Amino acid sequence: MEPIAYVNGAFVPLSEAKVSILDRGFLFADGIYEVAAVLDGKLIDNASHLARLQRSVGEITLALPESLERIQEIQKELVKRNSVANGLVYLEVTRGADSGRDFVFPKNDVKPTLVMFTSEKDIVNAPSARTGISVITVPDIRWARRDIKSVALLAQVLAKQAAAEAKAGEAWMIEDGKVTEGGSSSCFILTQDDVIVTRQNGNEILPGCTRKAVVKLAEERQLRIEERAFSVEEALAAKEAFITSASLFVQAVVSIDGKKVGDGKPGLMTNRLREIYVDFARATAV
Ligand code: PLP
Numbered sequence: 001m002e003p004i005a006y007v008n009g010a011f012v013p014l015s016e017a018k019v020s021i022l023d024r025g026f027l028f029a030d031g032i033y034e035v036a037a038v039l040d041g042k043l044i045d046n047a048s049h050l051a052r053l054q055r056s057v058g059e060i061t062l063a064l065p066e067s068l069e070r071i072q073e074i075q076k077e078l079v080k081r082n083s084v085a086n087g088l089v090y091l092e093v094t095r096g097a098d099s100g101r102d103f104v105f106p107k108n109d110v111k112p113t114l115v116m117f118t119s120e121k122d123i124v125n126a127p128s129a130r131t132g133i134s135v136i137t138v139p140d141i142r143w144a145r146r147d148i149k150s151v152a153l154l155a156q157v158l159a160k161q162a163a164a165e166a167k168a169g170e171a172w173m174i175e176d177g178k179v180t181e182g183g184s185s186s187c188f189i190l191t192q193d194d195v196i197v198t199r200q201n202g203n204e205i206l207p208g209c210t211r212k213a214v215v216k217l218a219e220e221r222q223l224r225i226e227e228r229a230f231s232v233e234e235a236l237a238a239k240e241a242f243i244t245s246a247s248l249f250v251q252a253v254v255s256i257d258g259k260k261v262g263d264g265k266p267g268l269m270t271n272r273l274r275e276i277y278v279d280f281a282r283a284t285a286v
Contacts, residue, residue, distance in 0.1 A: 004081045006074055006116040008065075011081060019113050025094030027101055029152035031113070032056040033092040036075065037123055037246045038084050042285030043075060044246070048209040053091070056149045061105070062095055065112045072286070078116055087120040088247055092151060123249055124278060132252030132266040133169030133243075137232055138162055140173035140180045147203050156183040170243060172256065178229035180204050185243035185251075186211035189235045190269045197234075200227040210244035210277070217276050223269075232256055240267030249281070250274035 005017035025031035034053045037044040050068045057064055064071070075089045094113045098106035123129075142155040159171035160183040171183045179187050180199065186208035188198045196218055201207045218225050235241050241253035241261045250273050252266030 003118065004078065006078055006114070008111070008114055011077070014117065017115065017117070019094075019115065020097035022097040022100065023094055023113055024096060024098065024106070025092065025113060025151055028103070029150060030060070030062075031092055031094030031151045032060065032062065032149055033090065033151050034149060035091075035246050036089050037249070037281070038079055038087045038089060038118070039124065039281055039285055041079060041085055043072070043079070043089065044281045044285055045209050045213055046072060046075070046286055048212060049246070052149060052207065052209060053093075057093060059145070059148045060095075060150070062093065062112060064093060065114050071114075074116060076286075078118055082118045084118045084120060086122045086124070087118055089116060089118050091116045094151070121247065123247065126248070128169060128251060129249075129274065130266070132254035132270075134167070134255040134258075135170045135172050135182070135243075135253050136163050136166045136168045137174050137179075137257055138171045140175040142173070145203055146180070146205055147201070147207060149206055159183040169251075170253070172232070174232065175204065177231055179232060179235065180229075181206065181208075182243050182245070185245040185248060187235075187253075188214075188242050188244065189230055189238040190240040190242075190267060191234075191238055194239070194269070195224045195226050196269070196273075197226045197228060197230050197238075199229050208244055210246055210249065213280060214244050214250060214273055214277055217280055218273065221276070236261060238262070240270050242267075242270040242273070244277075250277050 002013045004011050005014045007017045034049045036046050036049045092115050096110040096112045098110050138159045163171040173180045239262050244250050252270040254264050
């Protein structure tokens with residue numbers, strides 16, 4: 001059966017889900033997105049994703065066309081209609097389609113565009129959860145407001161394409177000698193003296209929802225955490241490295257630019273945090 005998508009108030013077959021070529025998301029990347037995981041038919045950490053959505057749209061002065069409560073209802077309805085057991089719900093809101101291509105915000109009568117679709121993905125049993133992934137490094141060429149989850153993702157498209165061509169699973173972006181974040185993930189290392197290090201939030205990175213949950217879960221277990229920038233050299237000298245994201249949860253990084261991290265296998269702390277996160281995800285799913 002054809003998957004169902006949501007477009008501006010209607011549930012329609014994916015092949016009929018369309019927006020205007022004048023949509024500002026298409027013309028200017030004038031829009032915000034969110035991706036939440038689905039486990040056993042339920043949304044994972046969705047309150048955190050909706051809070052970030054609200055913050056992102058606020059930062060670009062875009063009013064959501066529906067309340068957060070209604071948005072969650074639509075997400076759930078879509079998961080149900082598509083019988084998604086394990087996967088993702090993608091959501092995008094743009095500043096809508098005006099009568100032409102004007103950089104200036106449209107008048108008040110232009111309604112924002114809201115679309116959603118789902119995809120299937122077995123995050124918990126993904127083979128890379130067992131093997132870990134390799135990453136390459138690329139210069140971070142993005143704009144200065146990476147804390148906004150904007151649909152302007154060309155830098156990440158190029159970074160992740162370079163990673164794919166190098167047969168790596170992710171690209172780590174580097175600025176001023178330090179790792180900012182992955183193309184679509186937050187980066188962590190475990191130092192030789194067992195400190196979990198991840199870059200502090202700020203305009204330079206997206207405040208990852210999975211990052212936030214993992215930091216909290218680690219703190220609750222009295223694990224040592226430092227939120228600060230780290231270099232690739234430090235990551236290569238570390239015991240372990242890993243990334244987090246809604247679509248991967250916690251995933252080991254076993255090599256960087258072809259050089260092994262630790263013994264080149266997923267580490268104990270990474271595996272432990274992954275288990276802790278999966279338990280948290282199941283326990284708090286809605
Ligand atoms: N950083 C970037 C640039 C991302 O695109 C993403 C997710 O897509 C993340 C970090 C991880 O964020 P989350 O854990 O909320 O998925």
